[in-house]
Amino acid sequence: MTTKWLLIDGFNLAFRAFYGMPELTRSRDGFPTGALHGWVKSLWRLLDSQAPRGALVFFDLGGSQERLALHPEYKAQRRETPEPLQQQIPVIKQLTRAMGLGGIEREGVESDDLLAAQAVALAHSGEAVQVVSADKDFAQIVGERIELLLPPPTANPRLGWRSLDPAGVVEKFGVTPAQIADYLALVGDTSDNIPGLAGVGPKTAAKWLQAHGSLEGVLAHAAQIKPERFRETLAAEAERLRLNQQLTRFDLSLPTLSRAALAQAQAVNLGELLGLLGELEMNTARAEATRRYAQPELF
CATH class of the missing domain: 1.10.150.20 (5' to 3' exonuclease, C-terminal subdomain)
Structure with missing residues (x-):
């Protein structure tokens, strides 16, 4: 696939960042920062390895009211998000927006629907898209211009990141x-x-x-x-x-970001990003952010 857009399933990646890092805390007050360290590293790794034209992260905000109306037990069995991760989610969103990665969310709408609708809209306009998620639901939008980028399975991390095109979906699931x-x-x-x-x-x-x-x-x-x-x-x-x-089935009729809105979402706020990383005592990440965004031609 040529130069593309990366559309990232935010909570899917945030959970991986949380469980993939040790329990780090800020020295002055014990605020947890492990997921934040993992989050920033994961995003930069993805951007470096995939070299996309642009990238957007999508978050849930209140879940799908339509699905709950159809099936009140929808997602009812899910465990509560661990408290240390809950504390870090708002900061993950702040960092994401400061990094110029959108942080797209909408009350009462699942992030999966927002992401899928945006992916299909970009594909229809001729763009190539990679959806970054371990969620098999996204296999339903894979097509000529949309691939699914699967993270390494926790049980077998040596497999690494894998990209599924339509033939890959058939090979994995036995269906198109x-x-x-x-x-x-x-x-x-x-x-x-x-x-x-x-x-x-x-x-x-x-x-x-x-x-x-x-x-x-x-x-x-x-x-x-x-x-x-x-x-x-x-x-x-x-x-x-x-x-x-x-x-x-995804709701692909949802409004999507216009070209102007996409460009606005990609704007890096370096001052805010450096301020946040400094407040969080993430000094290595702060130095890396300075290099990346002050000299973007190197990345």
Whole structure:
């Protein structure tokens, strides 16, 4: 993929930064800073390795009211964010905006929807996009101009960062990007508290979708589905599976940033950034920021 935009799933990366760093604190008051150190390093590594035309980070702000209306238990099982990370999130957002990386958020709208809508809008305008996230939901927007950049799995970090194009999605999931929402409707998504069809795993779901094209195709052929034990269950659970599909599909109709707004979001506020890093006693990062943004031609 040529020069591109990086669109970054903020909380996904923030959790990785938090768990990937030791418990660091500010000396004068014990304020936690481990995630902040990891955050800044992670962003700079990404920018250096991918050399994008531009980059934006997206954050959640209150979650999706539409999905909660459809399914009140949506994401209800998620553990509380650890207190030290909760304390650092507002500062992560401040640092992100000062670094010229947007920090895009909207009340009552999931960041995944905001990011997906922006990615598709950029792709439609001819731009190449890489979505940075471990969230498999984003596989549904992968296409000719959109790739999914997966971070190294915690269980096997030696795999490194991996980029998924449409062929990579098929290789990983057994279905095309256009079938991912249907696939997730069938297998469920434990991270979002969306229960799939009991007993149906990835291989079975992929086999059905390869044969029948879509969730509606699978439901239309429920009487012929194999293994036979799923025939009655599919017919009985049809409406719940359609609800699952609604929950897993992105809202791509959301407003996106204009060219002018994109340019404004990319503006680095070096004074604010250096001030924040100094306040946080992140002196190595402060020196690095001075080099990067005072002499951007070196990066």
